[in-house]
């Protein structure tokens with residue numbers, strides 16, 4: 001029998017993980033208890049909730065669950081715990097690098113304002129990184145449901161903290177609302193400040209939303225981007241420019257973007273030469289973490305170990321990790337294959 005390599009030992013970079021969504025389910029229960037928050041049953045059943053985000057009601061429901069979980073993060077200690085546990089979980093899953101995504105606006109009211117919120121988050125990331133040995137950075141993400149002026153303010157704030165661990169600027173929430181180009185100024189500010197542009201696109205809406213990310217926001221990475229699979233010319237463009245798609249298979253299935261794990265077009269993107277960084281998105285809500293995404297590639301798409309190693313390399317190359325960190329991880333990936 002052929003030796004099966006352990007995917008939790010495959011070094012990889014995790015580039016698509018949302019802040020509250022990274023929480024351990026057991027931690028959410030403890031924090032809800034601490035603050036007397038009554039959580040929706042969908043968050044306490046021990047089973048990932050059934051969501052259909054492809055219609056607006058389903059997306060709204062997903063956001064409501066996310067908000068309920070976020071309302072349990074009230075003190076700096078909760079933030080520190082969340083980040084440390086996210087780092088611990090990712091280390092266990094073989095991550096050698098983590099970029100965690102956060103919209104500080106949502107946490108600011110309880111943490112004393114935007115600047116204190118950002119500083120608490122960045123300090124927590126520093127501490128978690130020191131404690132676990134995992135390299136970590138932050139992507140600050142604007143919310144496309146809010147006004148583009150808010151996104152500009154956030155971009156300026158993100159740039160101010162570029163030397164404190166912020167490496168990128170994102171754009172999240174319902175792709176069906178607003179146009180990417182409404183946020184072009186915010187992204188220009190972020191790019192001019194040296195941050196990488198990593199907006200969400202091509203998840204709930206089709207290839208056009210990925211094109212908008214490239215044309216209007218000059219994305220160097222795209223959150224999800226899977227729907228690009230529907231447009232061969234766009235795939236070629238992504239491949240030619242080596243734009244990394246942060247593909248989150250379990251999330252896609254949980255939110256009904258695709259019916260089954262085997263329907264997520266991992267093969268299509270891979271064969272087209274589009275770099276991918278598999279990510280967990282919101283493990284709290286979708287029930288699986290980083291290594292499980294690689295398991296999906298192996299089990300449902302018959303990725304060989306050589307191909308899985310190549311996926312891991314793509315995640316590392318798409319990351320904002322310093323060159324020496326990348327080199328070490330790439331080395332570890334070779335060892336995983338040959339060891």
Ligand SMILES: [Zn+2]
Nearest residue numbers: 018200223281
């Ligand atoms: Zn996301």
